[in-house]
Amino acid sequence: MASTYLSPHKKIIFVFSILVFLALAGSVFGLFQTSYQATINITPNPQEIDVNFETQVANGQNKEFLSGKTFQIIKQGEIDKKAEASVSMKDYSEGKIILTNNTWNNINFVAGTRFKSPNGLIYRAVNRIHIPARGQTEILVRADKMGKEYDIGPSIFTIPGLKSSALKENITAKSTSPMTGGIKESGVIMQTDIDNAYKELKEKLYNQATQEIRDKITNSDFELAVNSKTIEKQANATAGDEKTNFKVNMKLNIQAVALLEKDILEYAQKNLEEKIGLGKTLAAIEPNSLSYRLKNYNSEQDKAELEIQLRGYTTINDKIPFLDKSKLKNQNIKEVENYLLSFKGIAKVNIKVWPPFIENKIPNNPEKIKINILNLK
Secondary structure (H helix, E strand, O other): OOOOOOOHHHHHHHHHHHHHHHHHHHHHHHHHHHHOEEEEEEEEOOEEEEEEEEEEEEEOOOOOOEEEEEEEEEEEEEEEEEOOEEEEEEOEEEEEEEEEEOOOOOEEEOOOOEEEOOOOOEEEEOOOEEEOOOOEEEEEEEEEEEOHHHOOOOOEEEOOOOOOHHHHHHEEEEOOOOOEOOEEEEEEOOHHHHHHHHHHHHHHHHHHHHHHHHHHOOOOOEEEEEEEEEEEEEEOOOOOOOOOEEEEEEEEEEEEEEEEHHHHHHHHHHHHHHHOOOOEEEEEEEEEEEEEEEEEEEOOOOEEEEEEEEEEEEEEOOOOHHHOHHHHOOOEHHHHHHHHHOOOOEEEEEEEEEOOOOOOEOOOOHHHEEEEEOOOO
8 A cells, every 4th residue: 555755844834733723722712711701690589677676765856866755644534334235124013193082072092002904904002092072193003013014005093992882983093104114124234344435435535635745746747656554444333233324434644755757767777777687788668567656655754665667678789608609610500590599589590601602610710700689670
């Protein structure tokens, strides 16, 4: 087989060409390696954060405390209430009968004299009876037995005890008004009646006091935080008493502090920011979540203690420990995505490398890693 002869000159050119190619390839590869970088775009997932703290409020300007106006009013009052529950009980019906004497003689009857209604019901005179000659008298009678059936309307009565036919003809008995009382309704005081009465009276005194306080405030932008304490209370009935009406009275201590709500919100937001740890940023607050209440008022020192609550939302920033680039370098892109998405503060991750066709890894040099935390709209 014939062999190809290369002159020494051609061999040198061939070897030189190969070396030049390798050098260029190495340079290009090195250039790509030098420029190889990764951009990690992170969409944060806002996390709810709440703050609940106590602070003091003082009259006038005070750098240490919230500035406000303090008030204290003592109110006292009484209300009449009716029992919600009632019981029905049988009793003796009563009424009045007019007796007419058409004889020329005075007539006397003993207490307990019977009077009979048209339907046969018996009523008895409560007291002794005297009917003047040719005159009339009105007497009180009571039913012989208890029951609603004795509550009858105006009627004409007979006197069963009269034996003389002359007296039967000349002594008449009639009522012009109904008999009543066969059934009596009586209220029963329940504990809920007393509790509700106290509640109603307390609300009434509270509203009166807060209105008096508002009348003293010249700035309509002020909001009130109010606390009330019952000094004393009393009812003229106890649970189980058979009474229709009862009374309750109360003395109430109403304490209040008037503040500008914007000052409270700013103070609460500052406290919320101080609560946030390393690697997180306060993204937003929820103004409608702001709540505050007066816990205590010291009248001697003229200082009030206020409890404040506020809700906000945080997002991560690049200072958070799990975004340390030394933990991400030289890692597989998919593994880095899964790693980052395992944290609840991250909603979405998008990783881009350039040039995109060299390898599917994060650069080994942390300086070649760029982390962008996108702003939420």
